[in-house]
Amino acid sequence: MCRPTYYTIAYEINPWMSLKRQANHRRALMQWTRLHELLTRRLKARVKLLTPKPGVPDLVFTANAGLAVGRTFIRSNFRHPQRQREEPHIERHVKRSGFRLVTLPRRYRFEGEGDALWMNGALLFGFRFRSDAPAHEELARLLHTQVLPVELADRRFYHLDTCFAPLDDRAALWFPKAFDRYGRKVIEGLVEDPISVSEADAKRFVCNAIAVGRSIVLQEGSSSTLRRQLMRRGFRLYPLDLSEFLKAGGSAKCLVLRIF
Ligand code: ARG
Secondary structure, X not given: OOXXXXXXOOOOOOOOOOOOOOOOHHHHHHHHHHHHHHHHHHOOOOOOOOOOOOOOHHHHOHHHOEEEEOOEEEEOEOOOHHXXXXXXXXXXXXHXXXXXXXXXXXXXXXXXXXXXXXXXXXXXXXXXXXXXXXXXXXXXXXXXXXXXXXXXXXXXXXXXXXXXXXOOOOEEEEOHHHEOHHHHHHHHHHOOEEEEOOHHHHHOOOOOOEEEOOEEEEEOOOOHHHHHHHHHOOOEEEEEOOHHHHOOOOOOHHHOOOOO
């Protein structure tokens, strides 16, 4: 995770961001701290911190730094110049932490865990708005694993982790309309128990959820239907208010990158 010390809305690179709707700095820091405390104290996750840096306000969304697989780290090739400025900083940190750093050919954009999520031993890969489709072959080659590319169809859900969240090896949250027909088929084939969320829940970024064992951390305000569906499956819910990060088009999951 990365503390939101320099987090602001400094540009508009997705439909949620507006320079006219600035994030409240004090509130953002408080919301981030609650997430950090929930993960470390309640859920006993070990969290490493990336040093914040001025001039790269979206660095807080560490899910986009890259994809960590064991000790290998595939660094992102960001689509937008505003975020490309994060790359050298991420690279230095990752190398210093002892990972083997890998990059994809520059011509392929790739936004890390934002667009690449493990489900059932396969890597589901979302492309179009941020990552490029051909990057999936590079990923498969590097990781010696099955990579399933799915095209994202709705600009509001521009990263895979805004419309899909693996919960365990059977269940995942998703917003089906964010995918095209082929993508929906791929997901229905891969996920035994797909839980579709309503458009209202999707717009609240409930799919941007973090699963830690049977605990799920997600944006507060989800519908009672969804809460019931999750509780029936034995999940414990930890809703958090992450309003200041929603203004940048991100929520709980975007603020963390899994390393294991
Ligand atoms: N403002 C950031 C961007 O547009 C938000 C990133 C959200 N991250 C995510 N993994 N969905 O790039």
